[in-house]
Amino acid sequence: MKMKYFLLIVALASTGIYSITTSRLLNPSQDEIAKSVERGKEVYTAQCMSCHQPNGEGLSGVFPPLAGSDHLTKDQEKSISIILKGQNEEITVNGIKYSVPMAAMNSLTDQQIADVLNYMGHSWGNQFNTVTPAQVKSKRD
Numbered sequence: 001m002k003m004k005y006f007l008l009i010v011a012l013a014s015t016g017i018y019s020i021t022t023s024r025l026l027n028p029s030q031d032e033i034a035k036s037v038e039r040g041k042e043v044y045t046a047q048c049m050s051c052h053q054p055n056g057e058g059l060s061g062v063f064p065p066l067a068g069s070d071h072l073t074k075d076q077e078k079s080i081s082i083i084l085k086g087q088n089e090e091i092t093v094n095g096i097k098y099s100v101p102m103a104a105m106n107s108l109t110d111q112q113i114a115d116v117l118n119y120m121g122h123s124w125g126n127q128f129n130t131v132t133p134a135q136v137k138s139k140r141d
Helices: 002-015 017-026 030-047 070-074 076-085 110-121 133-140
Strands: 091-093 096-098
Touching (some): 070 076, 070 091
16 A cells, blocks of 8 residues: 555656645745735734734734834744744843733634734735745644
8 A cells, every 4th residue: 555655656746746736835826925915914803903903013012013023033933833822921022022921822723823924924014934834733733
């Protein structure tokens, strides 16, 4: 049975289907990124906007900004973990300390978390590498 799967993978790889699929998962197209950002805007509006505000500027000293945030863009893996597991420790964002806890949002799907991070990472002047659901899943496990 294992040989059958091996041969199938070899056949797919030789046709390029496997490499195209793998490449699309790791390197989404501009169209896929745009769709993710649009879906992420919906997640942001429903889940994040009440604290971080419509423009991502947060509330100084209470809720940290996401717009132009050195903390958000510094460590993508940490940003994924904060959404999945919440934030209970004091952080410094753009030179201002914040200590209000953030609840875990692990009820969101891997796709929703990737999408909302892609929205934040491509909005308000931020430049963030695209997040994939597979990256979120690896932090969830």
